[in-house]
Structures are given as structure tokens and as C-alpha cells.
Amino acid sequence: MFSCVGGFWALLAACLVAACGFGFLSPAWIVKGPRLHPAHDELSFGLLWPCPEAPGRRARCAALGGLGEFRQIPSGAWQTSAVLCSGGCALLAISCLLAITALxxxxxxxxxxxxxxxxxMQTAAVFIMASGLLVYPFGLSSATVKKFCENSSIYYAGDxxxxxxYMLAIVGVMLSVFLPFFAKYAPKEHISPTPIPAIL
Structure with missing residues (x-):
């Protein structure tokens, strides 16, 4: 029988791995749409690939995050962020399997x-993913992003x-901070048999 803390720890780890995966593959880290600017077509940049305003690709981009090659990521900062975030997600997934095994x-x-x-592993994953999220806004100053998001610069998305x-990834990392604390109290307490009192 597993402990309540261990069960909650494994469940939270699994939920955060799912959130990490959805955030990582999301096509909406930076968005510019008709609701914000009626004169412009909808546009979004995911962590991995941009979704430009090509009419035939819009539905596929919205569903899959846009399919492309790693070198097509428009900024070196975004490439670094993609490597860090994917590495952190992989570590989180492996630690989740270990948490389930420990149950x-x-x-x-x-x-x-x-x-x-x-x-x-969860502590390392938090630091790696947080580093990736902090590096990501440096890519807003790239020429490709400035072409679509006017006046954008480091840590400023312009229009x-x-x-x-991006928000889902931030929330996921913030909640992942608690996983190592639960890991400390997850092991089941070893109950030693009650000693039989000696009869005088």
C-alpha cells in the first residue's frame, strides 16, 4: 500500500509532465491576432516553430504547432530555450516514472x-526549464520577430x-518547484513490530 503523500506526488508529477508537454508543443507563446489588431491576420509563434499567416497552414499550425526543422526557429535564443525546455521536460517525465515506480x-x-x-531529477528539471523560460524573451529582438511584432525587443513583445x-509553461515550472519537497516525504514509513513486553 502506498502513502498518501507518495500518491499525491506521483499524480502531481504526471499532471505537470502533461502541462509541460502541452506548453512545449503549443503554437501560442507569442500571439498577434485580429482581436488585438483588426487590420492584421492572426499570427503566433510557438517555442519550436512559427505559425505565419499563410492561409493554407493556419489550421495545421493551430493543431500541431507548425511542423518544421530546428534550424527554422527564428532566433538563437529560442533554439537555446527549446533545448533547455525539452531537456527539462524529459527529466520531469523520467522522474515521474520513478515516482510511479516508488509507489x-x-x-x-x-x-x-x-x-x-x-x-x-525534479530539482534539476525545474532549474533547466526555468533557464529556458528566462532565455526565451531574448528572441523577441530578432529580425524575424520584429518583422511581425513591431517595436519588439528583449523582454518586450511590442504590439x-x-x-x-508560455503562461502554461511558467505555471508548470512554478508548480514543479514543490515536487522535490513531496519526494522527501513520499517514502512509506517502515513500521517496526511492537515489542512484546517482558514478563517479570
Whole structure:
């Protein structure tokens, strides 16, 4: 039987891996749409690939985040951010599998080691993904982004705005900070048998 803290830890880790995946593949990290600027077509930049305003690709971009090659990412900062965020997501996914494995291990040293390893991996994932999110806004000063988002610069989106994909990634990293703390208390308590009192 697994502990309540361990079960909650594994569930939260699985939810955050899903949020990380959705945020990572989202085509809406930077958006510029007709609701903001009626004179312009809808446009969005995801972490991986831009979704330009080509009429035939708009539906596919909205669904898949735009398919392309790594070198097509319009900024070196965005390429760095993509590598960091994908690495952090991969570490988070592996630690989630370790957390689920720890649920079914018997209480003891092995379970504690698995929980400790998963906690360290989750800590590393948080730092790596947070670094990727902090590097991402440096790409707003690239020529490609300035072409679509006027007056954009580092940490300023100009006449575009931050999209739900970037916000989801930020919230996911903020919640992931708590995972290592749960990892510390996830192992089941080893209950030693009650000693039989000696009869005088």
C-alpha cells in the first residue's frame, strides 16, 4: 500500500509532465491576432516553430504547432530555450516514472533511494526549464520577430502579447518547484513490530 503523500506526488508529477508537454508543443507563446489588431491576420509563434499567416497552414499550425526543422526557429535564443525546455521536460517525465515506480516498491532503502533520485531529477528539471523560460524573451529582438511584432525587443513583445503556451509553461515550472519537497516525504514509513513486553 502506498502513502498518501507518495500518491499525491506521483499524480502531481504526471499532471505537470502533461502541462509541460502541452506548453512545449503549443503554437501560442507569442500571439498577434485580429482581436488585438483588426487590420492584421492572426499570427503566433510557438517555442519550436512559427505559425505565419499563410492561409493554407493556419489550421495545421493551430493543431500541431507548425511542423518544421530546428534550424527554422527564428532566433538563437529560442533554439537555446527549446533545448533547455525539452531537456527539462524529459527529466520531469523520467522522474515521474520513478515516482510511479516508488509507489509499488516495498518500504525500505530501495524505495527511499528511488524517491531521492526522482527528487534530485525534479530539482534539476525545474532549474533547466526555468533557464529556458528566462532565455526565451531574448528572441523577441530578432529580425524575424520584429518583422511581425513591431517595436519588439528583449523582454518586450511590442504590439504582440504573451500567449497561453508560455503562461502554461511558467505555471508548470512554478508548480514543479514543490515536487522535490513531496519526494522527501513520499517514502512509506517502515513500521517496526511492537515489542512484546517482558514478563517479570
Amino acid at each position: 509499488f516498491l516495498p518500504a525500505g532503502l530501495c524505495e527511499r533511494r528511488v524517491c531521492t533520485l526522482a527528487g534530485y 504582440c502579447q504573451i500567449g497561453w503556451g
